[in-house]
Amino acid sequence: MTTAQILQTGSVPLSPVPWRISPLDGTIFWPALYVAVSTLVAAAALVVWRIYASPASNIPGPAMAGATAWYELYHWLVKDDWYEHLQALHDRYGPVVRVGPNEVHFVDHQFCLRLHNRADLLKCPTYYRPIRHLLGGITDPQRYRQRKALMKPLFRGETLSVYASGTMNNLVEALQVRLLSGAGRGPTNLTHLLWAFSADIMTSYISGEAVGLGKLEGQALVAAHEATRPYGIVHLAAIAHSVPLLMQAVDAFPALKRLTVIGWADKLASTYLTSWGKGESKEKNQASRNNLGIQLADRLKDKYLAHEEMTDIILAGAEGLLSNLIFLIHHMAQSPRTMDSLRAELDHFSQNSCHGRQVWKDSGLLQLEYLDAVVRETTRLSAPWWHRLPRQSSTPVTYKGQIIPAKVSMSFTLRMLERDPTIFPDPEMFIPERWLHSNPDARRLKATSVTFGVGNRICLGYDLSQQVLKKALACIVQELDFTICVPEGGPGYLGTYPTRNKAVSLVAELRPRSV
Numbered sequence: 001m002t003t004a005q006i007l008q009t010g011s012v013p014l015s016p017v018p019w020r021i022s023p024l025d026g027t028i029f030w031p032a033l034y035v036a037v038s039t040l041v042a043a044a045a046l047v048v049w050r051i052y053a054s055p056a057s058n059i060p061g062p063a064m065a066g067a068t069a070w071y072e073l074y075h076w077l078v079k080d081d082w083y084e085h086l087q088a089l090h091d092r093y094g095p096v097v098r099v100g101p102n103e104v105h106f107v108d109h110q111f112c113l114r115l116h117n118r119a120d121l122l123k124c125p126t127y128y129r130p131i132r133h134l135l136g137g138i139t140d141p142q143r144y145r146q147r148k149a150l151m152k153p154l155f156r157g158e159t160l161s162v163y164a165s166g167t168m169n170n171l172v173e174a175l176q177v178r179l180l181s182g183a184g185r186g187p188t189n190l191t192h193l194l195w196a197f198s199a200d201i202m203t204s205y206i207s208g209e210a211v212g213l214g215k216l217e218g219q220a221l222v223a224a225h226e227a228t229r230p231y232g233i234v235h236l237a238a239i240a241h242s243v244p245l246l247m248q249a250v251d252a253f254p255a256l257k258r259l260t261v262i263g264w265a266d267k268l269a270s271t272y273l274t275s276w277g278k279g280e281s282k283e284k285n286q287a288s289r290n291n292l293g294i295q296l297a298d299r300l301k302d303k304y305l306a307h308e309e310m311t312d313i314i315l316a317g318a319e320g321l322l323s324n325l326i327f328l329i330h331h332m333a334q335s336p337r338t339m340d341s342l343r344a345e346l347d348h349f350s351q352n353s354c355h356g357r358q359v360w361k362d363s364g365l366l367q368l369e370y371l372d373a374v375v376r377e378t379t380r381l382s383a384p385w386w387h388r389l390p391r392q393s394s395t396p397v398t399y400k401g402q403i404i405p406a407k408v409s410m411s412f413t414l415r416m417l418e419r420d421p422t423i424f425p426d427p428e429m430f431i432p433e434r435w436l437h438s439n440p441d442a443r444r445l446k447a448t449s450v451t452f453g454v455g456n457r458i459c460l461g462y463d464l465s466q467q468v469l470k471k472a473l474a475c476i477v478q479e480l481d482f483t484i485c486v487p488e489g490g491p492g493y494l495g496t497y498p499t500r501n502k503a504v505s506l507v508a509e510l511r512p513r514s515v
């Protein structure tokens with residue numbers, strides 16, 4: 001192995017050890033010392049190479065970020081300030097900054113859109129390592145196209161519309177009944193109820209039948225919530241993509257996943273697939289026709305892969321929906337003017353609908369302009385701080401005279417672009433009106449939104465999410481008034497993905513709608 005190869009792979013070839021290894025006569029000391037010193041020298045050489053000679057070394061940024069991926073992990077886990085730190089790095093180094101050994105980060109909105117719309121870009125294999133076998137993490141374009149062709153029909157068209165007009169509507173109705181039953185009875189923990197609702201949506205979509213989390217009461221509900229969201233899945237993913245050894249351990253012992261925060265979804269996915277390959281799916285009885293997991297396993301011809309895809313989709317979908325539902329409630333409570341406008345639109349719609357006030361049953365709901373604007377503005381503001389999209393190009397990319405070499409990952413953070421003041425004036429303000437046709441800029445805004453991803457790797461659950469968010473919001477504001485009990489220190493519940501020591505629930509006083 002040449003020195004260049006050692007530096008690129010980061011591994012040290014172990015040459016035959018000249019000493020006899022025997023712990024009994026003490027001669028193990030020298031071989032051990034040899035291995036330790038060689039490792040240290042190779043590690044030091046790797047660090048020097050990464051900082052001064054690797055492809056990304058010409059991009060400005062802190063030397064430690066170029067030296068090791070643990071720089072980022074340190075800011076996540078120890079300092080707990082990654083997003084603020086990233087902003088400070090851009091203030092100091094400009095619109096492109098080196099944030100990892102092989103990653104540069106951009107804040108230039110228009111450039112990011114142009115770049116990420118390129119169909120030939122590849123997902124960064126290091127960042128997506130934890131989900132590298134799954135649709136969302138596959139880097140090879142041909143494998144991706146094949147997987148997408150098999151999975152896409154299960155999340156669009158007839159499959160989605162049958163689910164939406166049946167089980168989804170029933171769950172929305174059950175949510176409304178549940179919330180109304182708590183109205184006037186003191187504070188209600190909406191994080192728990194909306195989590196149960198979101199998880200019921202995802203599990204029923206995948207399995208064909210509701211798990212019934214929304215029916216849990218009192219301590220049983222609290223216990224189920226705590227068991228599934230004890231700490232952040234996001235932090236787990238950050239550790240997984242910075243510590244490759246961990247992923248190798250999980251690959252060798254997949255059961256390890258059950259010990260983590262994803263265990264509950266992993267177990268459910270297993271139960272949904274129990275009957276696959278045992279004959280039932282071949283007969284295509286009604287239950288297996290409704291079970292997307294079984295259909296997925298049939299399509300992928302691989303039970304393990306289907307199981308992994310389902311686990312990922314249940315987890316990502318439930319957290320994404322919950323997060324946005326909490327933001328919706330928050331903004332409605334904070335903005336009475338928006339609430340009035342939305343209610344006016346819904347009331348007018350319900351008067352002309354054959355479903356009356358059960359507006360979620362009417363598919364015309366999805367076309368309401370103001371409701372759409374409220375959901376767009378909410379999803380914009382809820383874009384999480386931790387979600388960035390690193391992509392690689394097989395040819396060099398030029399940005400303002402700076403050459404980004406091929407295969408260097410180029411990323412942007414969703415939250416930063418969604419708060420770009422040149423595109424969204426007063427970016428921190430909740431202004432649904434910016435999305436209305438009456439705003440001449442609305443079309444441009446829609447074209448620049450990145451909340452559900454960009455380019456050919458856009459969110460597969462977009463249509464499902466839109467339906468769930470619109471129906472749930474409509475069913476809540478139609479019948480309920482609410483006042484949020486804002487915790488001391490501000491609305492910590494907006495940090496919706498649980499993190500270390502920061503699980504804050506959204507609690508509100510509910511009342512039947514007065515006007």
Ligand code: HEM
Pocket residue numbers: 135136137148155313316317318320321324379388389450451452453454456457458459460461462464465
């Ligand atoms: C409102 C909630 C949601 C938001 C904001 C959201 C956002 C996103 C974003 C930004 C991406 C791109 C990720 C990347 O490239 O790194 C993505 C991809 C994806 N999302 Fe969602 N998502 C949501 C809900 C869902 C739901 C409910 C499902 C499942 C039904 C889902 C399934 C997926 C899948 C499978 C991908 C990978 C797509 C691909 O690479 O082709 N998402 N989502």
